[in-house]
Amino acid sequence: MQVFSTVANYQAYRDTLFPSTSIGFVPTMGALHPGHLSLIEKAREMSDKVVVSIFVNPLQFNENSDFVKYPKPLDRDIHMLCQYDTDVLFLPTNDEMYPPGKDLSIKVDLSAYTEVLEGKFRPGHFDGVITVVHRLLKIIQPDFLFMGLKDFQQQTIIRHLIESCSISTQLQTVETVREEDGLAMSSRNVRIDTSLRPEANKLYETLMLARELRKKFLPGEVKQRCLEKLAASPFEVEYFEIVSANNLQPVTDWKPSGETVACVAAWLNDVRLIDNMML
Numbered sequence: 001m002q003v004f005s006t007v008a009n010y011q012a013y014r015d016t017l018f019p020s021t022s023i024g025f026v027p028t029m030g031a032l033h034p035g036h037l038s039l040i041e042k043a044r045e046m047s048d049k050v051v052v053s054i055f056v057n058p059l060q061f062n063e064n065s066d067f068v069k070y071p072k073p074l075d076r077d078i079h080m081l082c083q084y085d086t087d088v089l090f091l092p093t094n095d096e097m098y099p100p101g102k103d104l105s106i107k108v109d110l111s112a113y114t115e116v117l118e119g120k121f122r123p124g125h126f127d128g129v130i131t132v133v134h135r136l137l138k139i140i141q142p143d144f145l146f147m148g149l150k151d152f153q154q155q156t157i158i159r160h161l162i163e164s165c166s167i168s169t170q171l172q173t174v175e176t177v178r179e180e181d182g183l184a185m186s187s188r189n190v191r192i193d194t195s196l197r198p199e200a201n202k203l204y205e206t207l208m209l210a211r212e213l214r215k216k217f218l219p220g221e222v223k224q225r226c227l228e229k230l231a232a233s234p235f236e237v238e239y240f241e242i243v244s245a246n247n248l249q250p251v252t253d254w255k256p257s258g259e260t261v262a263c264v265a266a267w268l269n270d271v272r273l274i275d276n277m278m279l
């Protein structure tokens with residue numbers, strides 16, 4: 001695996017490739033887990049070269065303390081990437097990503113997608129995500145971009161970003177990888193208190209319940225029953241919404257299967273977890 005920490009070095013490498021060489025790109029913030037590895041595997045299947053980036057993007061954190069606390073097990077990550085046959089690790093510094101004085105503002109308005117769900121509770125978070133992903137796509141110039149469906153809103157926003165800016169990268173999404181009991185894999189799972197861990201799959205159970213209830217009830221009723229189930233668990237719910245998979249707006253009636261998604265965010269003690277399921 002080659003490691004590049006500057007844009008110039010990555011681009012010099014890119015210039016050595018045949019124009020027909022396809023590049024699959026997996027952007028990450030490190031602390032890799034099986035969810036990331038499934039993205040890398042899909043990238044490996046579909047592309048000639050697999051590029052992974054690790055950059056803990058300060059712009060997408062609401063609290064500086066969260067950014068500082070974010071796990072950064074770099075040696076372990078590099079070891080995992082080598083095992084998964086990654087061709088390139090792009091590991092930029094902050095100045096390389098955000099050169100002082102360079103205008104990186106994005107001209108498209110995606111606020112319809114960024115101000116709901118996660119965006120409502122984490123103001124500015126998606127502005128940071130959009131800025132970093134846009135910059136990474138300009139640098140890496142991949143044919144394919146791989147993102148997980150676990151961050152459902154994120155991948156929806158990036159899809160709209162790619163379309164709006166006419167970026168010639170194809171977004172490929174990958175199913176959420178789950179623990180045996182259904183808990184979605186996340187870098188935050190290691191922070192769940194062991195005494196609460198047996199309850200952590202309640203988000204998944206609630207989403208499965210929503211899927212069941214869809215057969216009998218309208219979205220409003222399904223939401224209500226799911227909130228009741230979560231209220232009887234140790235989770236403190238931030239939101240539980242049933243939205244259109246395309247525009248992320250709440251629905252009052254069902255759309256054809258695969259076009260409606262239930263999204264949830266909730267706190268288990270001091271750990272904030274998100275999950276979602278197509279209904």
Ligand code: PAF
Pocket residue numbers: 027028029055057060129132133151154
């Ligand atoms: O999903 C993530 O890990 C991050 O939001 C991303 C896409 C790497 C941007 O920093």
